[in-house]
Amino acid sequence: MKRAGRNGDKGKLLVLLEAAQAKSAHVSRDTITELAESLELSIGEVYGVASFYSFLATEPRGRNIIRICKSLPCLLKNAQVIIDSVRKELGIKPGETTADGRFSFELTNCIGACDKAPAMMINSDVHGDLTPKKIAKILEAYK
């Protein structure tokens, strides 16, 4: 009976990690330790789950996360040009965060917006049919 209960709680781990991330843009060391204790899991198990998923981050990041799709359908539509213009606009490379903490910039695999390629996500918004000209205007809306 006790084991069944524990399984039930353990089953919430990913949901709890997602909630923690939604709150502070990343899953902190403290969160990992707290979750491990409350769910009776090892820190390694919790970290293992947190680090498995590409949308969960274990390091602090910017307030807004830009994810440019680098899968084939977007690359065929010149995603590289979009990657370069975001890079120029923000002055950071993929994997980095702006000094003011406003943006983190990542490359990601297919986001399912191939009909609007090249496409990117900012937080959970999808922006498609991108051109370098559109980038500055789109970024403006995220403070």
Add this chain to the structure above:
Amino acid sequence: MEKRVVLKNCGVIDPKDIASYLAVDGFEALKKALKLTSQQVIDEVKASGLRGRGGAGFPCGLKWELASKAKGAEKYVIGNADEGEVGTFKDRYILENDPFSLIEGIAIAGYAIGAKKAFIYLRAEYHFLLDLVNNAIAQVKKKGFLAHLDIEVREGAGAYVCGEESALMDSIEGKRGEVRYRPPFPPTSGLWGKPTIINNVETLTNIPRIMLNGAGWFAKMGTEKSKGTKVFSVSGDVAKPGVYELELGSPLRELVEKLAKAERVKAVQIGGATGRIIPYAMIDAPLSFESVLGAGAITVFDETRDIVDIVEKTMEFLAEESCGKCTPCREGTEVMAETMERFMRGEGTNKDIRVLKELAETMMLSSLCGLGQAAPIPVVDSLEHFRGDYDNHIRQK
């Protein structure tokens, strides 16, 4: 010619308002199903010949029957909305435009196998659809159509492999999305070890159509082993990318040239990263499980494209997304990606080609799941049909 069966309500109803769904026979299929025994529902799905639309093509009715007959009071239905295959966006389109048909399909599936709980596993990239889907579920519940079944949406967190059913279940259980050893298969031992059916969004959306119009009506469409229609996501070098639904068995040419308006086609990748690469010479191939299909991702490459470049990017993706549990896939995809990269640098050799072929065979035979087993397909197909592209990179040396 397009044939909208799965997509019949898309662009017709208001996905935010159940009244518009009820106006087009919404939930009539569920009402009909609830008057039958669960075995009769399963028999109807079996007779329709419906096969899984997620890529593997497993007979849907048989899957349901296995779960229905499996021992245990607790059973689960999972709607797989973890559409991560490169070049696929048809399930997004269905969810965006007609979440009610999916919910009705899940409700019928739950009744058929005797499940009281269902999950929709929504990929993280589709978080923007969460409110829409939850709102649809709430409206359906309020109308009293979910008295027998609770439906909960669970979100993924960015992992291609979680579209694979056993990894998906581990993810719902809160774990790393790693593939399980099988047997046992999900219909006997799935989520938390309980009998579970996992069906793709498109598969489940077919269910209300089948229940309402009958298995005979459905089985008249398609080919001998591929009944019904298929929803395709077309992208790449085409003038009109988008979602198209065709009767199964329709020629690839119709989709690529007539509907999506592609010109000067060199090759088509069917089924995403682990899909077949078809040269233009085979453009009249029928789209069916007997021939080529996958989950219906169609990526078109025109004559300006270098197939080695395409395959290199594909292998890089697969190496990143391999879950790492089994050695042939974890190491094989890495070696293939590295080798392809070497070709791109003009440093490939004929020996590399031999190694690629050997490695492909090993991975296909010994990988734990579909990802590793199918990962070498782009390499094998491109070597067969586009050896010249490889030779260009060898000669550069």
